């Protein structure tokens with residue numbers, strides 16, 4: 001019998017607490033894109049390290065330009081020039097204007113920059129300013145971008161191009177990231193044949209080891225496909241032992257339920273150092289899922305039905321590979337038809353997403369969890385939470401893009 005029924009969140013938490021952390025490595029900035037940060041990174045200095053102009057023009061004291069207009073310009077003394085990459089030689093005094101370029105360092109005493117378009121050099125020593133500027137106008141202050149000591153990127157962040165730029169500006173040439181976890185994928189089933197074969201009566205082609213290795217890769221892991229083993233305890237155990245030796249974690253698909261051929265639980269329990277954490281989730285699809293650790297390595301027994309296997313992978317395993325994905329981008333959409341669900345269980349229902357009368361809608365697609373084309377048609381999964389007793393047509397529901 002299924003002996004523990006946990007919610008998805010409880011199961012994920014249990015796995016997270018029992019697993020050994022993924023190995024960490026340092027990579028150069030050029031290899032950081034798409035990798036997952038292994039620790040919080042705090043800025044070591046202010047960026048920019050000085051007040052900078054955001055325009056080409058003249059550094060001034062804002063107060064000297066108050067009331068300036070086309071008809072009555074402020075007349076300032078052209079007293080200096082800021083050279084890019086160097087600090088100004090001296091302080092800007094009242095009544096002075098200094099030439100400055102975009103990105104140049106403001107001289108001490110200046111608090112704003114007038115755009116060159118609103119000025120005129122009347123002679124070599126005099127500038128007319130035709131518009132006033134407010135203090136701080138056209139300036140970024142020291143520390144406006146990044147403040148020393150602040151966490152600029154949190155552990156678990158999958159690094160995006162802007163993050164790489166942020167790391168660069170803060171001087172992180174090398175960053176600590178999780179090594180891409182190697183995840184072994186094993187299928188089980190006497191009825192399963194290789195993709196290249198023509199299935200005979202009673203046989204089907206292997207879906208799960210392909211869809212799951214793809215899912216591991218999409219989550220930033222390094223999948224290792226072990227193919228499909230027969231429903232024999234020694235074979236399943238041998239495949240598991242080998243995968244555990246060679247990988248950081250394992251997904252076994254099939255045999256997780258309670259039939260005579262469902263040997264996943266027994267095979268996992270028999271491994272030395274194994275601790276089964278749960279068998280049975282309050283989720284549909286995915287009820288028979290099994291979770292264990294073997295010497296701190298994750299072993300998840302996913303249901304054999306291809307839709308169930310992928311859905312559970314997505315919400316149970318993937319967030320452990322990609323912590324950010326624990327809170328994936330959620331959309332709200334209106335249901336186009338009512339859905340039923342049992343309270344005490346979470347449901348994920350494949351859906352197409354569309355727009356009707358300017359409103360985002362989710363059109364549930366009905367099917368069975370053995371039918372992979374069902375999931376392939378969907379753009380999203382509607383989430384019906386634990387306490388919901390279904391949802392009525394027209395109701396707003398949470399959807400996850402897939």
Ligand SMILES: Nc1nc2c(c(=O)[nH]1)N[C@H]1C(S)=C(S)[C@@H](COP(=O)(O)OP(=O)(O)OC[C@H]3O[C@@H](n4cnc5c(N)ncnc54)[C@H](O)[C@@H]3O)O[C@H]1N2
Nearest residue numbers: 187189205206207208209254255256257262303304305308
């Ligand atoms: N009496 C009960 N029967 C079932 C229950 C239950 O609670 N009581 N739960 C059902 C649910 S829900 C699911 S999900 C499945 C889970 O089954 P298993 O994890 O034990 O997986 P199998 O029995 O090995 O396979 C199920 C199904 O999926 C096909 N399959 C398996 N592997 C592959 C693969 N690599 N590629 C393509 N298709 C695969 C397999 O042929 C079966 O059709 O149990 C229900 N039964």
Ligand code: MOO
Nearest residue numbers: 285286287308369
């Ligand atoms: O709940 Mo099972 O995982 O649908 O088919």
